[in-house]
Each structure stands twice: as structure tokens, then as C-alpha cells.
Amino acid sequence: MPANDGVKLELDDIQSGALHGRPSPYVGAYLLLRIDDRADGRELVRRLVAVVDSGRPSADPAHDAWITVGFTYRGLEALGVPQPSLDSFAPEFREGMAARATHLGDVGESSPEHWEQPLGTPDVHIAIAVLSPDLSRLEAVTEKARRAHQELNGISVLWRQDCYQLPTGRTSFGFKDGISQPAVEGSGQPASNPHERPLKAGEIILGYPDETGELPAMPTPDILGRNGTYVVLRKLHTKVAAYRQYLRAKAATREEEALLGAKMVGRWQGGAPLPLSPDRDDPELGGDPQRNNNFLYGDDPRGFKCPVGAHARRANPRDALDSDGSVNVRLHRMIRRGTSYGPELPDGVLEDDGKDRGIIFVFVGAHIKRQFEFVKTQWLNDGIFIGAPSEADPLVGTGDGTTSFTIPQRPIRRRLHDLPPFVTTRGGEYFFAPSLSAMRWLAELP
Ligand code: HEM
Known part of the structure; x- marks a missing residue:
């Protein structure tokens, strides 16, 4: 049963990676970048809009390759987002994951002092995730991302992590993963659990009522917050x-x-x-x-x-x-x-x-x-x-x-x-x- 339920999600404005599952098999890469120069940072964002936009899911998701872009608090700061807007983001996002390590149980060998550089440092400003069904399409999309930041001296690529589906189709412990996902009203994506009603769109995408019946707190101005979402990335x-x-x-x-x-x-x-x-x-x-x-x-x-x-x-x-x-x-x-x-x-x-x-x-x-x-x-x-x-x-x-x-x-x-x-x-x-x-x-x- 597709999760439509009358909610009109502005799918053309939402990054594809938020609502669409990954292909199977998949190959991908995560890049972390730092903005050293504000004008170059904004130019990079301008170029990335076109690249993100070109990765809209087609009728057959198995053929899709797409890019998702996210910014840390420091990244938004580096772009020059006005302070009242920065202050309107969720407190835990403003603090960043490393500051919340003890609360999250990232202690001992998982504590930030042992983290891989530059994770958890103020240098991480932008994440670019590229996901594709095969290597040739991955290279084509990664090349688009590379062209977006090349010749911008004020942008440094700090980290790259490649990922791919193991030949077994399972995770390293040997288990099939990614089976159970909630459906979201208005996303058009089918529910994996027929016993679970699709979630209100505001649980996943900002700017829509959530399960409490309220509009969740959203970064301001509206144009910045609406149709956005938070992304947590952890290397485990x-x-x-x-x-x-x-x-x-x-x-x-x-x-x-x-x-x-x-x-x-x-x-x-x-x-x-x-x-x-x-x-x-x-x-x-x-x-x-x-x-x-x-x-x-x-x-x-x-x-x-x-x-x-x-x-x-x-x-x-x-x-x-x-x-x-x-x-x-x-x-x-x-x-x-x-x-x-x-x-x-x-x-x-x-x-x-x-x-x-x-x-x-x-x-x-x-x-x-x-x-x-x-x-x-x-x-x-x-x-x-x-x-x-x-x-x-x-x-x-x-x-x-x-x-x-x-x-x-x-x-x-x-x-x-x-x-x-x-x-x-x-x-x-x-x-x-x-x-x-x-x-x-x-x-x-x-
Ligand atoms: C290396 C770390 C992890 C491994 C190997 C792992 C593995 C798995 C596996 C094999 C499943 C069952 C497949 C499925 O239902 O999709 C699963 C389900 C799930 N995991 Fe993890 N997981 C890990 C970390 C986490 C973390 C850190 C969280 C949350 C903070 C999490 C949240 C979930 C959720 C929400 C489900 C779906 C449960 C359901 O709806 O029935 N997992 N995980």
C-alpha cells in the first residue's frame, strides 16, 4: 500500500536520499569537505544544486544514482548563515555529535579522542553522499561532484569513505539488513510492515505536521527549514x-x-x-x-x-x-x-x-x-x-x-x-x- 494519505509532500524540493531506499546491490562514497573561503563555499552549493537535482528517482530505482548533501552547524556558519537562523536549529545539531558522545555512550575506545580524523572536529562542514547501483554510474556521479568543487581553492576534501554491498548482500556480521523501514505519508513509498500506519510526514521532513499533530520546530527562515531533514552519520x-x-x-x-x-x-x-x-x-x-x-x-x-x-x-x-x-x-x-x-x-x-x-x-x-x-x-x-x-x-x-x-x-x-x-x-x-x-x-x- 503506497503511503499517500492525502498529504502533499513537495517531493521535487526534497533531496532524493531522504525518502528513497538505496539500490541493491549498491556502491557509494561519502566525502567530507571544509569551506575555507565563504564565496567558494557558496559557489560550491550553487553547483551542487544542479547535481542533487539531476539525481531524482526515475520509474525504476534500480537504475538511479544520486547525491545527497548535508551541512554541519559549522558548515552553515562558514557559509555565513545569519546567527538568528543558526540559533533556530535543534540544540543537539548545534552542539554536534562529538559534544554529545558521553550521552550517546561513545566512551572508552568509542570516544571522540579515538575517532578517525576529521570526524567530530570543527573542520567538517559539508558531507556529500553518492549512491549508485554500479561502479560506472558511481564514477559518473562522483565526477559531477568532483567538478563541482574542483578549481575552488577555498574548498578542501578532507575524507572519503567508500562503501559497497558485500557479495553476500549482508552486513559484516552476516545478517541481511535494511529490511524494516517506516513508510511516510505522501512519499509514495510502500510500507514494509503492513501493521504499521505510515508516519506523518513531519516525522521525517520539516515543514509538515508530525505524529503529535503539531508542526515541528523548524530552522528559520521558512525557505531554509522547509523540506529539509536532519541526517546522522556514524562510522561503526x-x-x-x-x-x-x-x-x-x-x-x-x-x-x-x-x-x-x-x-x-x-x-x-x-x-x-x-x-x-x-x-x-x-x-x-x-x-x-x-x-x-x-x-x-x-x-x-x-x-x-x-x-x-x-x-x-x-x-x-x-x-x-x-x-x-x-x-x-x-x-x-x-x-x-x-x-x-x-x-x-x-x-x-x-x-x-x-x-x-x-x-x-x-x-x-x-x-x-x-x-x-x-x-x-x-x-x-x-x-x-x-x-x-x-x-x-x-x-x-x-x-x-x-x-x-x-x-x-x-x-x-x-x-x-x-x-x-x-x-x-x-x-x-x-x-x-x-x-x-x-x-x-x-x-x-x-
Ligand atoms: C554495526 C551496527 C549495527 C548493525 C550491524 C545492525 C544490524 C541490524 C540488523 C541485522 C537489523 C535487522 C534487519 C532489519 O530489520 O532491517 C537491524 C534493524 C534495526 N536497527 Fe540496527 N544495526 C546496527 C546499529 C544500529 C543502531 C546504532 C541503531 C539505532 C540507533 C539501529 C537501529 C535499528 C532499527 C531501528 C532497526 C529496525 C528494527 C525494526 O523495525 O524491526 N541499528 N539492525
Whole structure:
């Protein structure tokens, strides 16, 4: 069912990357740039408008290649956005991700002092993300982006991260990802979960009513805020060998390893959700978009099929928190646009090869705080909401070697202890992805 519901989203003004899923397979690149000269910065924005605009989705998204552009607070400052406008952005965006590291659980080896340069520094001003179904189209689009900044001496490219879908079509831990996404009213994109009504457009795009029935706070002037959205980018390194070793140590057989892995994620590696297939992987179910997200947790309150502490159930508890009505899950939904980077660790290898691999986690939404930050801090890093305060997300939580994970089963539950961190943050930033009209406004600032 396409999510239209009468809302007129100004799709021609919204950057494509906000509302459209990535192709599969995909290749892509993220570039971070610094503006050293204001006039060159505005000229770059002027050139980028045309490039972003040329990447509108066609009838067949498998053939699309597009560019998404975002600015940090410092980037908007470098372009000369007037102070009252800068002050009108969400406080967490103004602070930036590095300043919020402790709150987000980016501590120890994930803390900003260990981040990859220039992530988390005031030098990051602009992000350009290029996504394409294949290398030749990627090169063509990257060339457009390169032409936009070449000969502009006041622009420096600081960082490039390539990404691509692994040959398995899965992420480095071996799981199919990107299955469950909320639909958005007026986007025309189909819902992945038939039990979930499309979100009000204002949850994802600024300038429209959100789930509270209100117009969310928006940067001013209107031309700057409307049809824009916030983007969270995090480089998450995955310790695949450590993850495999942990499962090997806790399981007696390969089947049990696969089961423990599935209990931690909430899905089997092939994507089949535990609520629909609690005992064994079902790759056919996992690969069927009509069925692989068609479920709720309400009939499994104790988590016998899918543990309440599993990653996907924490990140989106669906109807499982509805009983006392105190939490409205719809206020904490997230569009994820993550991609994989780095080489695959070959199947069966248990020793770390020292290579950097993981995901570039990308969130898109109108509310960094009550969407991304809430889910990360309250649902993934903490277990109070599921009555297990000492437990964090077994896959991506801030495991410090002392946390545990409970798997409800009869006659007695199983508890996995001493979970080490399997994911470390290598850096990240909060960006604002403006509309095309806002980019023109930025390019023409007096
Ligand atoms: C390296 C880090 C991560 C890995 C490997 C990972 C992996 C996965 C996998 C395999 C799924 C199931 C597939 C799907 O339903 O689409 C999933 C779902 C999800 N993840 Fe993650 N994830 C990571 C980090 C995060 C973070 C940091 C957040 C939020 C702050 C997050 C939020 C979600 C959400 C919202 C879902 C969908 C749940 C649903 O709707 O059922 N993930 N993730």
C-alpha cells in the first residue's frame, strides 16, 4: 500500500536520499569537505544544486544514482548563515555529535579522542553522499561532484569513505539488513510492515505536521527549514572475529551458534524474523518483502520467540510497549540508510585480520533527539524499559565486558554473560540536508 494519505509532500524540493531506499546491490562514497573561503563555499552549493537535482528517482530505482548533501552547524556558519537562523536549529545539531558522545555512550575506545580524523572536529562542514547501483554510474556521479568543487581553492576534501554491498548482500556480521523501514505519508513509498500506519510526514521532513499533530520546530527562515531533514552519520567498526569467537565459545554446535546470533539480532542471518520463524532460519521468508516484516510482538510479551532484549526488538518494539500506553513508539521511528564498508571476513574465519569493516550508519529524520538519540540511549544502551537495567543491546550496545543478555526459554531462561563490545564508533556527525530551494537560498546569501 503506497503511503499517500492525502498529504502533499513537495517531493521535487526534497533531496532524493531522504525518502528513497538505496539500490541493491549498491556502491557509494561519502566525502567530507571544509569551506575555507565563504564565496567558494557558496559557489560550491550553487553547483551542487544542479547535481542533487539531476539525481531524482526515475520509474525504476534500480537504475538511479544520486547525491545527497548535508551541512554541519559549522558548515552553515562558514557559509555565513545569519546567527538568528543558526540559533533556530535543534540544540543537539548545534552542539554536534562529538559534544554529545558521553550521552550517546561513545566512551572508552568509542570516544571522540579515538575517532578517525576529521570526524567530530570543527573542520567538517559539508558531507556529500553518492549512491549508485554500479561502479560506472558511481564514477559518473562522483565526477559531477568532483567538478563541482574542483578549481575552488577555498574548498578542501578532507575524507572519503567508500562503501559497497558485500557479495553476500549482508552486513559484516552476516545478517541481511535494511529490511524494516517506516513508510511516510505522501512519499509514495510502500510500507514494509503492513501493521504499521505510515508516519506523518513531519516525522521525517520539516515543514509538515508530525505524529503529535503539531508542526515541528523548524530552522528559520521558512525557505531554509522547509523540506529539509536532519541526517546522522556514524562510522561503526564491527569486530566480526570477536563476535564469532564469542558465539563459538557459548554454543555447542554450529546450529546453536546460528540460534544465539539470531536471538541477539531478532532475525536470522537470512532476514527471517524470529516472531515468524522462532526455531530455524527460513531464507525464503527472509527474502520475501511481502512477509519478512509482517509481524508484531504482542503475542510474545515474555520474548520466548524473540527476546525482548534482541537488537531489532529494542530498536523498534512495535506493539510490545503498548500495554500501559506510556510510550508512543511512533515518536521514535527511524529511517535508516546505512551501507557496508570494508572487506568481508571470510566465512568461518575466527581470527581478526586487522582490517577495518563495518557499517556507515545513516539516520534520516526531523527529530535527532527523540528519534536517533532516544533509541540509542534509552533502548539500545539501557535496559530499564524492558525491566533489565543491567542489560544493553547485545550487538551494538555499549558492552564493557560485564553486560549480559537474557534469552527467555523453558524450563529456565539462558543468560549470556560478559558480552564484549562488538561495535565501536569510529566517528560521526550531525548534518542538516536542506531542500533544493534552501540550497539555492544558501548559495545566494547576501
Ligand atoms: C554495526 C551496527 C549495527 C548493525 C550491524 C545492525 C544490524 C541490524 C540488523 C541485522 C537489523 C535487522 C534487519 C532489519 O530489520 O532491517 C537491524 C534493524 C534495526 N536497527 Fe540496527 N544495526 C546496527 C546499529 C544500529 C543502531 C546504532 C541503531 C539505532 C540507533 C539501529 C537501529 C535499528 C532499527 C531501528 C532497526 C529496525 C528494527 C525494526 O523495525 O524491526 N541499528 N539492525
